[in-house]
Amino acid sequence: MSGYCEWQSLLDDAATRNEPPFLLLLDGLEDPRNFGAILRTAEAAGVHGVIIPKRRSVRLNETVLRTSTGAAELVPVAQAANLNEVIKRLKKEAVWVAGLEADGSQDYRAGDYTGGIALVIGGEGNGLSRLTRELCDFVVRIPLRGRITSLNASVAAALLMYEVVRQRDTR
Numbered sequence: 001m002s003g004y005c006e007w008q009s010l011l012d013d014a015a016t017r018n019e020p021p022f023l024l025l026l027d028g029l030e031d032p033r034n035f036g037a038i039l040r041t042a043e044a045a046g047v048h049g050v051i052i053p054k055r056r057s058v059r060l061n062e063t064v065l066r067t068s069t070g071a072a073e074l075v076p077v078a079q080a081a082n083l084n085e086v087i088k089r090l091k092k093e094a095v096w097v098a099g100l101e102a103d104g105s106q107d108y109r110a111g112d113y114t115g116g117i118a119l120v121i122g123g124e125g126n127g128l129s130r131l132t133r134e135l136c137d138f139v140v141r142i143p144l145r146g147r148i149t150s151l152n153a154s155v156a157a158a159l160l161m162y163e164v165v166r167q168r169d170t171r
Contacts, residue, residue: 007078010049028123036067037154043071104141113164
């Protein structure tokens with residue numbers, strides 16, 4: 001495993017590619033298999049990097065590496081002492097922050113993800129922390145038609161990442 005990078009380098013990478021930033025923030029994700037699956041999808045979707053908190057979060061480990069089928073070596077991952085401070089700094093850099101929650105105020109397909117965007121995915125049990133949710137520019141939901149009230153974190157993240165891809169491909 002290649003280890004962690006500084007989160008600011010993710011913005012530099014996007015600028016070098018002449019692309020609006022496309023970041024993923026994981027707020028309290030605990031399952032290494034979910035993390036690995038998210039990294040795999042993030043690599044396929046062209047995400048510039050993933051930011052996780054230093055505490056109360058899954059870490060890069062062998063399970064993550066195996067589950068990601070190598071994507072953990074390709075997608076830069078940064079650890080942040082305070083995810084909420086990162087969100088504040090991203091907003092100053094003109095990066096919109098979109099949270100994902102079951103009770104979000106709008107359908108995820110209604111969001112505008114064509115500019116700089118940071119998608120925030122909450123943990124498996126508790127979703128987004130209160131302050132993180134408050135700091136988001138908007139909070140979206142994925143409509144569920146069946147009796148199940150939530151999706152697996154990696155599945156929900158994949159749907160949202162590919163909505164970003166769809167919008168950017170059609171603009």
